[in-house]
Amino acid sequence: MSVFMDLNLTFTGDKEELRRLVETAAHLGYSTVAVNYVFEPDSKKKTPVPTPLPVSELLQTLPIVQGRSQPIRILNRLTIVMSDSSHYRASCPEYRHFDLLAVQPHTDKLFLSACMTYDVDLICLSVNDRLPFFYKRAPVYGAVERGVAFEVSYSAAIRDSTRRRYTLANAMFHSDVSKGKSVVVSSAAEKALELRGPHDVINLTQLFGLSDRCGRDAVTTNCRSVVLHAESRKTAGGIVRTFRRLDAPHTDESEVCRASKRARADAADGTENL
Secondary structure (H helix, E strand, C coil), X not given: CCCEEEEEEECCCCHHXXXXXXXXXXXXXXXXXXXXXXXXXXXXXXXXXXXXXXXXXXXXCCCECCCCCCECEEEEEEEEEECCHHHCCCCCHHHHHCCEEEEEECCHHHHHHHHHCCCCCEEECCCCCCCCCCCCHHHHHHHXXXXXXXXXXXXXXXXXXXXXXXXXXXXXXXXXXXXXXXXXXXXXXXXXXXXXXXXXXXXXXXCCCCXXXXXXXXXXXXXXXXXXXXXXXXXXXXXXXXXXXXXXXXXXXXXXXXXXXXXXXXXXXXXXXX
């Protein structure tokens, strides 16, 4: 059985609304959700990184996932909206409070840096307006090789017809560039009414230009890869590979001496003949 995930439930400050979001997600069949804290740094003054709410403070008992008879898993996620390279700090200790780390770059240079160098789990695509820049396949494939996924959200398309047009256009452009690789589709819902069931989302991905297989992966396999990438990013500092060394075959020293003398004699005979 597929394990469905929604890695973007937007936290607006209303705990009661967030509680309804989590309960609705469990009722729709999502096994894992991520509470998203959007962080927009200010270049003029220092803006503190938000602190995630403890799950125990949000829900006393976790709701049971529909059809799986097990409680829902809740993760915390930080999304950094970037308009300057200084907005992302690689060694920021506050980032470690979150399970997932995402960035939303607003320039082509920041997008390239996010794909090739930033230690993040997700790169968010803009859905509220036109793409502020266009990008090619090379940085996208570079991010895919590093295990970084790209996120497209659909709740903006529910709220407004203009945003619906931008969502479809931007998602289709990315699907054409990436060929559907490492795409995650999430809700970015702020209210429970904006959530859709996993199978409805899979059908929606066909409007994004994804195939049936890629659409299912966008809410299952790719989400799981993002969670595993986040866990390894926080725990693994590197990989050491060890292997058993095979000893070289032993050669008799006298045989080596005889072979070298024979070679010198052959070379001397060749010189005399000349």
